[in-house]
Amino acid sequence: MTRLPGAVALAAPDGVRRALVAALLVAIAGRARAIAPLSGRDVTDLRIKGLLGLRDEHGRVRRLAEFRGKAILLFFGYTGCPDVCPTTLLRMAEVVRELGADAARVQVLWITVDPEHDTQALVGRYVHAFNPGFIGLRGTPAQTQAVAQAFRIHYQVATYKGEALVSHSAFGYLIDGRGRVRVRVDYEAAPDRIASDVRAVLAAS
Amino acid sequence: MHPRLRACRVAALFALAATTAQAQVSIDGPWVRAVVPGQASTGAFMTIRSLKATALVDVSSPVAAAASIHRMTMIDGTMAMTPVAEVPVPAHGAVELKPGALHLMLTGLRQPLVAGAFVPLRLRFRDADRSEWAVTVRAEVRPLTASP
Numbered sequence: 001m002t003r004l005p006g007a008v009a010l011a012a013p014d015g016v017r018r019a020l021v022a023a024l025l026v027a028i029a030g031r032a033r034a035i036a037p038l039s040g041r042d043v044t045d046l047r048i049k050g051l052l053g054l055r056d057e058h059g060r061v062r063r064l065a066e067f068r069g070k071a072i073l074l075f076f077g078y079t080g081c082p083d084v085c086p087t088t089l090l091r092m093a094e095v096v097r098e099l100g101a102d103a104a105r106v107q108v109l110w111i112t113v114d115p116e117h118d119t120q121a122l123v124g125r126y127v128h129a130f131n132p133g134f135i136g137l138r139g140t141p142a143q144t145q146a147v148a149q150a151f152r153i154h155y156q157v158a159t160y161k162g163e164a165l166v167s168h169s170a171f172g173y174l175i176d177g178r179g180r181v182r183v184r185v186d187y188e189a190a191p192d193r194i195a196s197d198v199r200a201v202l203a204a205s
Numbered sequence: 206m207h208p209r210l211r212a213c214r215v216a217a218l219f220a221l222a223a224t225t226a227q228a229q230v231s232i233d234g235p236w237v238r239a240v241v242p243g244q245a246s247t248g249a250f251m252t253i254r255s256l257k258a259t260a261l262v263d264v265s266s267p268v269a270a271a272a273s274i275h276r277m278t279m280i281d282g283t284m285a286m287t288p289v290a291e292v293p294v295p296a297h298g299a300v301e302l303k304p305g306a307l308h309l310m311l312t313g314l315r316q317p318l319v320a321g322a323f324v325p326l327r328l329r330f331r332d333a334d335r336s337e338w339a340v341t342v343r344a345e346v347r348p349l350t351a352s353p
Contacts, residue, residue, distance in 0.1 A: 079241075080312070082248025083277060083304030084284045086238065090350050122243040129241050129349045160288055163246075163271060163312050167285035186282065 038200055039193035040174065040183035048173070048181035050074070051150045054111060054137035057124025062109075062137060064179055071106045071198045071205075073185065075172035076153050078114035079126045084170050084187060089130040094191035096131055099198060105177075106198050108134040113155035113168045115144055151181070174198060176205035229256040230294070230330065235344035237311065238351060239320045247318060249309035249326060249344055253292070254299040261292040261300075262337070263329035270313025272326075277305055286310075291331070320348040 052064050064072075073092055077085035092108045099106060110127045112118040115138050118126075123136035139147060148155055155168035170187035174197055182201045185194055235251035246269075253261060264272040274289040292307060294300050302308045309326070318324060323343040331337045 079244050080246040081284075082238065082246075082275075082308055082310060084279075086349060087304065087352070090352055093350070117245060119243065122241070125241040125243065126349075154283055161273075163273065163310070165286045165288065167283060169282055170279060170284040171282045187279065187284070 038183055038197050040185050040189055040197050042182065043173070043184045044180060044182050046152075046181070048152060049150060050173070050175065050179075050181055051147055052109075052137065054139040054143060054147060055120055056135050056137060057120050059120060062135065064175070067107050067175075068179060069105075069177045071177060071202050072109055072175040073106060073172060073194070073198070074109045074111070074151070074175060075185075076111045076113050076148060076151075076155060076168055078112050078157075078166050078168070079118050079122055080114065080164065080166065086130075088170070088172070088187065089127060089134070091189075091191050091194070092134070093131045095194045095198065096133070098191055098195035102199060102202065103133075105202055109137060110134060111137045111139075111144070111147060113144060113148065113153075114157055114164065114166055115139060115141055116157070117164060174201060176201040178205045180205070230254065230259060230340065232328065232340065232342045235326060235342045236347045236351075237318060237324050237326075237344045239346050239349045240314060240318050241349065242317050244317075245314055246310060246312040247314065248304065249311055249324075250302050250304060251309075251342070251344070252299055252301045253294050253328075255294040256297060257332060258296040259294050259330045259332045261294065261328055262290070262331045264309050265327045265329075266311055266325060268315055268318065268324050269311035270315065272309060272311050274307070275310050276307050279305075318346045320346050320351075322346045 050064060052062055054062060056062050075088050089110065096103045112123050118138060120138045123138050127134035127136035153169045158165045172185045173181050174183035174185055176182045183197050231254045233252040233254065237249045238247045240247050264274060266272050274292055276287045276289050278285050292300055323345055325341050326344050327339055327341045329337060329339040
């Protein structure tokens with residue numbers, strides 16, 4: 001004799017029934033998530049309230065709101081960075097290439113954590129070496145601190161024997177077209193995965 | 206003996222004396238990352254192989270006001286730079302100085318480093334018997350966008 005699983009659930013004691021319902025809900029939630037799978041860490045629930053108000057290489061103050069409708073890939077770094085920063089910007093250039101026609105809907109922003117050494121002009125030249133469409137941003141040390149804090153980014157500039165020793169969060173963020181910080185983009189993330197996340201958040205926002 | 210021939214032999218002897226310490230070490234694929242105008246520092250990378258145990262203890266270059274040995278570490282998504290006093294190279298071993306790990310930093314650059322150019326790097330080593338010697342290598346400047 002065979003019985004339908006549903007019939008088992010109906011006949012089962014309360015505890016078992018609750019467990020089955022919970023399993024069903026998890027399955028439904030899993031399906032919902034599968035519609036727009038993100039490869040990076042989804043940080044939407046952290047409700048990170050980012051802010052900019054930093055200057056580009058033309059001295060213009062740039063704000064998050066002006067990029068509405070576009071996805072933003074945002075990173076922090078410094079031009080004296082020997083590996084993490086060039087590698088990150090190189091990967092972002094690959095993401096943009098990967099996006100093809102969708103590239104017009106993404107903006108890469110790069111913020112210096114070392115404004116005492118990185119001038120506005122230098123930050124611009126540096127990011128443009130990777131892609132002329134990238135925007136390099138610089139603030140005063142106080143502004144930089146405030147922006148990093150808003151984005152929950154850590155950095156430190158120490159001086160040792162006259163040279164600057166910088167540490168900073170190597171991850172960045174993918175922000176959707178409505179200004180919501182959606183994905184933490186880890187340093188190790190592959191460009192094609194990042195590109196697919198960009199498409200996913202653009203489709204959803 | 207012909208004077209010119211004698212001069213050659215003397216030069217050869219000097220060359221031999223200079224290379225006995227260095228012969229134990231080979232520096233493979235030294236390169237420096239190019240910079241954009243105004244950029245004050247950059248990284249230098251290479252593989253050091255040695256027959257005898259030695260240690261890289263200092264680095265300098267005429268293109269930079271200062272040079273140092275750094276180690277990059279990544280802890281919980283945060284990248285940090287730590288100065289390193291020396292890089293031991295084991296006998297018959299190799300140490301890779303590469304992006305994302307141990308590397309050399311050239312700071313206070315005196316001139317723009319353009320891809321395709323070559324930069325002299327003077328590397329000072331200290332052997333197990335405390336004797337010190339140096340070797341100068343020509344590091345190729347690779348594009349800023351060069352991947353590791």
